[in-house]
Each structure stands twice: as C-alpha cells, then as structure tokens.
Amino acid sequence: DAKTTQPPSMDCAEGRAANLPCNHSTISGNEYVYWYRQIHSQGPQYIIHGLKNNETNEMASLIITEDRKSSTLILPHATLRDTAVYYCIVRVVHSGGSNYKLTFGKGTLLTVNP
Amino acid sequence: GAVVSQHPSRVICKSGTSVKIECRSLDFQATTMFWYRQFPKKSLMLMATSNEGSKATYEQGVEKDKFLINHASLTLSTLTVTSAHPEDSSFYICSGLGLVGTDTQYFGPGTRLTVL
Numbered sequence: 594d595a596k597t598t599q600p601p602s603m604d605c606a607e608g609r610a611a612n613l614p615c616n617h618s619t620i621s622g623n624e625y626v627y628w629y630r631q632i633h634s635q636g637p638q639y640i641i642h643g644l645k646n647n648e649t650n651e652m653a654s655l656i657i658t659e660d661r662k663s664s665t666l667i668l669p670h671a672t673l674r675d676t677a678v679y680y681c682i683v684r685v686v687h688s689g690g691s692n693y694k695l696t697f698g699k700g701t702l703l704t705v706n707p
Numbered sequence: 708g709a710v711v712s713q714h715p716s717r718v719i720c721k722s723g724t725s726v727k728i729e730c731r732s733l734d735f736q737a738t739t740m741f742w743y744r745q746f747p748k749k750s751l752m753l754m755a756t757s758n759e760g761s762k763a764t765y766e767q768g769v770e771k772d773k774f775l776i777n778h779a780s781l782t783l784s785t786l787t788v789t790s791a792h793p794e795d796s797s798f799y800i801c802s803g804l805g806l807v808g809t810d811t812q813y814f815g816p817g818t819r820l821t822v823l
Binding site: 695697 | 813
C-alpha cells in the first residue's frame, strides 16, 4: 500500500473548520483514501473514505486533488470532542480479506482549543 | 456506522496465565476480523487477520502459538494471549469487515491488558 505523510500535530479553535492534510504521492489508481480518528484510549473510529471524487458525510468532508496525490479532511465546525489522532490511510481495492488490512502511520494529533 | 464490541475492556492478570479477549460485531456479519496491538504513544500494529471458519493469518513476527485466534462465527472472534508476560501488556483492538460490498473496517473500543 502507498505510504502517507501527515503533519504530526495541528491546533484548531473550537467552532472553526479543521483542515487536515495528507500526502499520498505514490497512490495507485486502485487505492482508496481512508480517514480514521482515535480518541485517547479508544478504538479508531471510521470517518470517511474516497477514491477519486470528493465525499461528504455527517462527520466530515474529504477533498481529493485531481492527481490524487494529496487529500484534505475537513471538519466543518470543530468541537472539543474532535480532539484526537487522525489517520490518513491508503488501501488497495481488492477482493479477499487480507487485502483489506490497514497500515496505520503516526497520524496527526488535532487539538481543538476552547 | 457498524458497531463492534470487545470484552473485557480492561484485564489485569499474573504472569504465566492466559487471557481471552472477545470481539463481537453487533449489527453486521463480519466475514473477516483483524486484531491489532497498540503500545503507549505508538500507532496500531496489525497482528493477524482471521476469516470465519478458517485459520488466522499472522503478521511477520507475531507468534501464532502465543496469540491464539478463533473466528468461529460471523459475529465473534476471540484472541487468547497464552502464558502472558509483562511485555504482552498492551492495548488490543479488533475490527470487523462486513460481507462482500462493504469495504470498511469498524473497530472495537479496545482491551487494556496489564500483565503483572
């Protein structure tokens, strides 16, 4: 799977939009971009994923550049409960259970400040 | 999203004993489940992949005889840490993958294992 690069930490003011970048310059055409987050001492929580098009759900928006070499996760109105480590993961689209495994990097620690 | 539970959430045991951790998919059938381990201030590391009704596939460096995985049904997988030692103390997290057409892994809340 392609490797991703994320800033180690970011800060955001409560109520403002949080924009978390991710570089995945070696991504292949058959690889998804997934975002998870992990609040301290909990299991990771799925946020959103995309292949080519921008995606939006009730939690966040995912903007993928046209060349697919980078993406941005947007939390439109950050709250204190959004403080967590955010992981950007690239995963190949294949059949078979073992090909669905996720490789976690170090992620970005987002701290939302009051 | 789909819900995965783990039991127990926290366990303390003596060195040399075995500990079993359960992972259940509550509102979906998980054909594949994954077990991860996370040490303090580190990222998640995949230990093994299990498919319902078949043997688990272990990642390099993970001892299959020490970390026994059973995936007997579409909603339950268990991880047994045998002859636990203090270095096995960690945060163990499972995830479930739905049936064909569902590409997303959903994670459990994790189990904190402390071996004295």
